[in-house]
Amino acid sequence: MRTRQICLLLASSILGTVEAQAEGCPTAKDDIATDRPDVTNSSLVVPTGSLQNENGVNFSIREDGRTIDGTNSRWRLGVAPCLELLVDLPTYFANVQGPGNSGFSDVSPALKWQISPIPGKVDLSVVFGLALPTGAVAIAGRGAQPYLQFPWSWELHDGWGVSGMFTEFFRPSDFTTRRITETTFVLEKQLTKEFSVFTEYVGDFPEGAGPSLLLNSGAMYHMNRTEQVDFHIAFGLNHNAPSYIVGVGYSFRIDGLFANHPR
Template structure:
């Protein structure tokens, strides 16, 4: 039981220790460039500026156990409601099985709250997220019942355009019969190659309760068309038999500023 509670307690400990370091003037504003939660699995450690609405979208092709699937639009809507605070929602994605084995159907809708509690000592940006997947999708795609999760994305900018980031997530699945909890860890190395483009390599590990892990190596890049628009791509390969054989995808994201009052700053 102690092992099961440790990751959740770790998230709570970080929240309490970092709360004293949060400063509204350190969080993003409309003057900052777009920062998205895609195409890597690791989400941005930064929130959306206050009064900004950000839409992140993509399409993937994947293979597992000989089957093929296409899923889209993988849309996440993010709204900055206060300094260092955003509301976000993952809208249902449709998974189309184009080659058996596999299933077709929609995923759940999943609202969440994200609080940026950074920077903390050492110039590490850190956010805390609490969300819940609501039972609106197909059981074969999304699983059973409501599924809350706790998440902690972080990032650290190094020198010469290099940076590292990662994320710890605890998924809770109380309605499932066997795997009631999944711990996910990620780690990313990123390099800014131009003022508008960057590349990354990412490790993604899912560790279900009472089951073997799933491990992926993900890589890709982003290109900013403007300070508020971005295109991206990624290709991932499974590193063990529990992971998908591959996942490849492209995406487009954009941001609208100044929704609450006055023109964009």
């Protein structure tokens, strides 16, 4: 009997927490919030019953090599309040000049849970994903590669905001670099209701190898509540990073896919 009472108490506590969170979760009335063009993902999930598609193309230079990659497509589906399913489709990397490899990256499904939807405070999400071994080994590496990610954001005053992300990438089949830690930090300014700019630091720290450091800046423009175009340019801060990366993107959201969540 005591075990049953404990289980009921835990269940009611969890349900109460979910219901409380649901009041602060994104809805179809909110503007689109994307995981691009910065490396730092949004700390907000897609509204329940909404399907969001984010796309982009990049041109990068690393030493003597030139590479184009696209379409960097990410599909995101809000399946419950503060909960989304997402999948990164394979991106094709085309080596257009100098040394380098061409091929597709892995397909990577993931689950994202927004755990602190508190307006005016720090928002935080947790993401668990898995890169499946579907791409070219020279591009994506060997074997399945799970990752754990924590994007956060904090809205300040007068359109200013800061955000960041901590990610651990695990590569069990790689005998030289079994783990990569990535940290990011973003300073963002909303200039108008539709137009925002940002500057971002990105640091990748492979186990047993030197870090790759980038400075990434860009802008986002909301064409309407559910469409966004973006631009970014990144500069390498050390020899392990690309010399520079230039990219553009387009994202859109379709609302009201579930019967109880109208458009």
